[in-house]
Amino acid sequence: MSGKFYQLMRVKAVKKLPREQLLERILNFLKTQTMCTLCTCRDNVPRATPLEYYNDGTTLYMIPHRGVKMANLRANPKVSIGVYNHVHPRWADGQNWLGVIGAQITGTARLIPDSDPEYFEAREKYRSPTLSPDHDRTPKGRMMLRVDCDRIEYLDIALKLEGYASTQVWTAPKRGN
Numbered sequence: 716m717s718g719k720f721y722q723l724m725r726v727k728a729v730k731k732l733p734r735e736q737l738l739e740r741i742l743n744f745l746k747t748q749t750m751c752t753l754c755t756c757r758d759n760v761p762r763a764t765p766l767e768y769y770n771d772g773t774t775l776y777m778i779p780h781r782g783v784k785m786a787n788l789r790a791n792p793k794v795s796i797g798v799y800n801h802v803h804p805r806w807a808d809g810q811n812w813l814g815v816i817g818a819q820i821t822g823t824a825r826l827i828p829d830s831d832p833e834y835f836e837a838r839e840k841y842r843s844p845t846l847s848p849d850h851d852r853t854p855k856g857r858m859m860l861r862v863d864c865d866r867i868e869y870l871d872i873a874l875k876l877e878g879y880a881s882t883q884v885w886t887a888p889k890r891g892n
Contacts, residue, residue, distance in 0.1 A: 728880045737883050738773075741869050744816055745770040745798065749843075753777065753862075754795040755787035755824075762787055768798075769842045773864040773887065776841040778857075779826070785858075788824050794862060796820040812872055819868040827859040837861055863887070 732740070754763045764784045766777045775796065779785055788794070799817035827834050837859040867885045874881050 726875050728875050728878060730879045732874070732879055732883050734885070737869065737885050740871070740883075741818060741867055741885055742770070742772065744800075744818060744869070744871075745775075748798050748800060750798075751775070751777075751820075752797040753779075753784065753860075754797070755784045755791065756793075757787040757790040767843055768796075769840060771840045773867065773885075774840075775820075775822070775862040775864065776837050777860040777862070778841060778843075779860045785826070788826055788860070792824045794822055794824045796822065796862065813876070815870070815872050817870045819870070820862070820864050821866040822862045822864040824860055824862045827861055829857040829859075833861075834859055863890075 731737075749767050749769065751766055751768045752763050753766050754761060756762065762783050764782070766779065768775045768777045770776070779788070797817065797819055800815070802812075802814050827837050834857070841859065865887050869883045869885065870881060871883075872881045874883070
């Protein structure tokens with residue numbers, strides 16, 4: 716690791732970004748990515764599944780295909796999601812590490828069947844270019860997965876260059892019952 720990078724990593728920055736700036740950075744980051752790792756759990760058995768996602772603010776939308784994750788989600792709607800950019804760190808000088816950005820999301824998932832009127836609204840927010848425009852014209856037991864983010868731990872090592880802690884935490888306002 717280069718001397719400058721090593722020195723930066725030793726800086727004890729604790730300054731928090733203003734809430735609005737943090738949310739803006741998080742939303743910009745989420746829009747630049749489309750893959751995540753969805754982590755579910757049932758009976759103390761965790762499952763991590765890579766999925767394509769699209770966000771609308773701090774709400775994520777996915778198309779979950781059959782599998783263990785579906786049973787897990789039905790049994791336990793609390794999820795953890797990892798999103799990170801694709802970086803090839805140069806170990807020798809450490810410079811690419813300044814481009815590492817990620818988000819550790821904790822949220823509540825809800826499966827939306829195509830019989831629910833919200834399904835088509837959710838499907839519109841899932842903007843994958845791989846689906847044909849008429850994909851959902853004749854629903855056949857399809858599902859959308861909606862995840863409302865409760866907490867987002869945002870990691871951006873380069874924040875230290877601005878005097879901020881490299882990990883910032885955003886929490887959702889309390890939702891009405």
